[in-house]
Amino acid sequence: GENVEQHPSTLSVQEGDSAVIKCTYSDSASNYFPWYKQELGKRPQLIIDIRSNVGEKKDQRIAVTLNKTAKHFSLHITETQPEDSAVYFCAAISGTYKYIFGTGTRLKVLA
């Protein structure tokens, strides 16, 4: 079946440094790629998304890039802060509205 691979599974960075999380998808028909942040015991929150007709999207300290040919997309967080610590999930849409989620990346920002 379709799947999304996500790396790394854990990531520790110093406060102020950048963090990059990478995902690879298998469904060539996927055209929408959201990123979610989930704090412990809470709901996943959408932080940024990108559609397949765009190669890059930025929102303040967060950016997402998409390489359709390679079926890769990445989340970039600059100037990381302790409150960025959470689990981040990438997803690729498959079919009508259904998402295939990555396995998650536990980001820890060290003060």
Add this chain to the structure above:
Amino acid sequence: GAVVSQHPSWVICKSGTSVKIECRSLDFQATTMFWYRQFPKQSLMLMATSNEGSKATYEQGVEKDKFLINHASLTLSTLTVTSAHPEDSSFYICSAVDRGQETQYFGPGTRLLVL
């Protein structure tokens, strides 16, 4: 906008009982809702897709007679865990999609503990 609520947030029940979880879209109409299950330190596992006015579509390996889904209106879907057992203990999260959109908005989740 795009607020999804879920009730209850916590439930503890005895083995063999049934538990109903509600998912509501508060400020939009959701023709499609999803039910996920999440174990500690794991990703979200899709259980079923709930479409308003029609039968739910279950993922492979999910027992439809055990996890009953009803999507009776454009703002409400319910998941009933029938004859719950300890292995059903988990974090259950719903999501909803606004009509014509692609983004899923998640409820706060329901933590189920079956004793």
